[in-house]
Amino acid sequence: MSTVPNISLNNGVEIPQLGYGVFQIDPAETKDAVLQAFEVGYRHIDTAQMYGNEKGVGEAVAESGLDRDEVFITSKLNNNAHDPEVAAQAFDRTLEELGLEHVDLFLIHWPLATVTNFVETWGAMEDFYRSGRAKAIGVSNFQPHHLNRLHAETTIPPAVNQIEVHPYLTQDEVRAYGAEHDIATEAWSPIAQGLVLDDPTIVRIAESHGRTPAQVTLRWHLQRGDIVFPKSVTRSRMEENFDVFGFELSTVDLADISELNRDHRTGPDPDTFNKIP
Template sequence: MSTNQPYITFHDGRRAPQLGLGTWKLTGDAVIPSILAAVEAGYRSIDTAAIYGNETEVGRGIAQCGIPREDLFVATKVWNDRHGHDSTKTALQESLDRLGLDYVDLYLIHWPVPREKRYLETWEALIQLRDEGRARSIGVSNFQPGHLQRLLDGTGVLPVVNQIELHPHFQQAELRAYHEDHNIRTEAWSPLGQGQTLQDPVILELAHQLQASPAQVILRWHIQMGHMVIPKSSDPERIRDNFNLWNLRLDDAAMARIAALDQADGRIGPDPETFHLMD
């Protein structure tokens, strides 16, 4: 087991492990063994969401893992159909009940759903939840610069993190620049491009040169870029491999080669400006 990993400090003074376990599409009997394997490998950060349908199992994994609660960083998210002041606050309590926790370390608005025009009200609820201590830090997911600016203009409070689709084929330079200018941490979901970037010839060549796996090369790129990153896997060996990258280092030439893989049409997931799924 290794716990030799960097931490990211938020603008609210709290901190989070830079590398965590994502649980999207982890369901049923796969959840608890994945969490136990991750904790054994050294992970201390676990990301889930109400819409994933696995918060109960995630909570059981946390309860069984043997790590003190204060040493774990747990994040979950409010889904699109729960936007609004009271419904958001109720949604977090429901998530806490499923997780078996008194608080989460990070609570996120999962999508802005701009057509509903309620994400500012939802953000105001998150600020109250933070002040009440039920969410230690608050952030968003899939927000664009205009959405983030509206939060700032409306409340004076910016998220500590924006969790976005981010991988070598879709690098979101403009959005990351906004984050940098406003001290918002960038967190990558789908950090491996749902597996597509693992077959990129440049990634394969770098992996061969460095005697590393393609996933390790990409995750190391994220780490050196300063991103928080949450790869998902249910395979214990892959979970360990994804974490075993602290002795790996990409030089400037390798970083530049990966930077050149960015594609204008590289988005795999939904467009946050139009995504409106409510259930």
């Protein structure tokens, strides 16, 4: 079984660089999917209140037989819970759904900057962290100007920023800000919902290494320092996505893939997305 490297966050918490995401997995299928992921070797699970499947993740953790400290669990605050009092209630529900005394990482899912005050929300996040019920806290889909506000107006810096990143959206500016301020970058939609898998450059590099386009794309992320958590409910695809540590891309390979950037998003623009369910 491959050994997944850890990345040390800015508060010393260690996070596995490769995880398993449960976005869009049916709540009824989540427990079995996560149990399969554990069998493959994944020990980092990324969920969210918005996904509606925290309970299945918790059931899988309970049934896996793994010690709690062997598993890294991330969840995220829903868009309708930015008010600090509501956020506190939502966080309590997350722990209840997961059946855990703490999460390893808890994120604000979207900044919603034109309709909420995410700085006030971050104050609640700091409370979760200080209580020990969130071992690390961070944000998702934050742009540099959002992060600048947190830096100027709050005490505890985000440990991570989870953003859409893939070869067609390399996010150089946001990643550079994170590197400068010791905020780790997590990449959601790491293969652009499959869009990059037929790209001639990625196919060529994959063939040269005897690997699949998905493996090459994930390897590009890992060598850049991104934390990734691809999603699949298919066992063979889970195994394929996990088998990315037995080869290395060259400097030229990395540059060729990065040059594919076209600032193409598969999801919403954080500066305009303000949907509150």
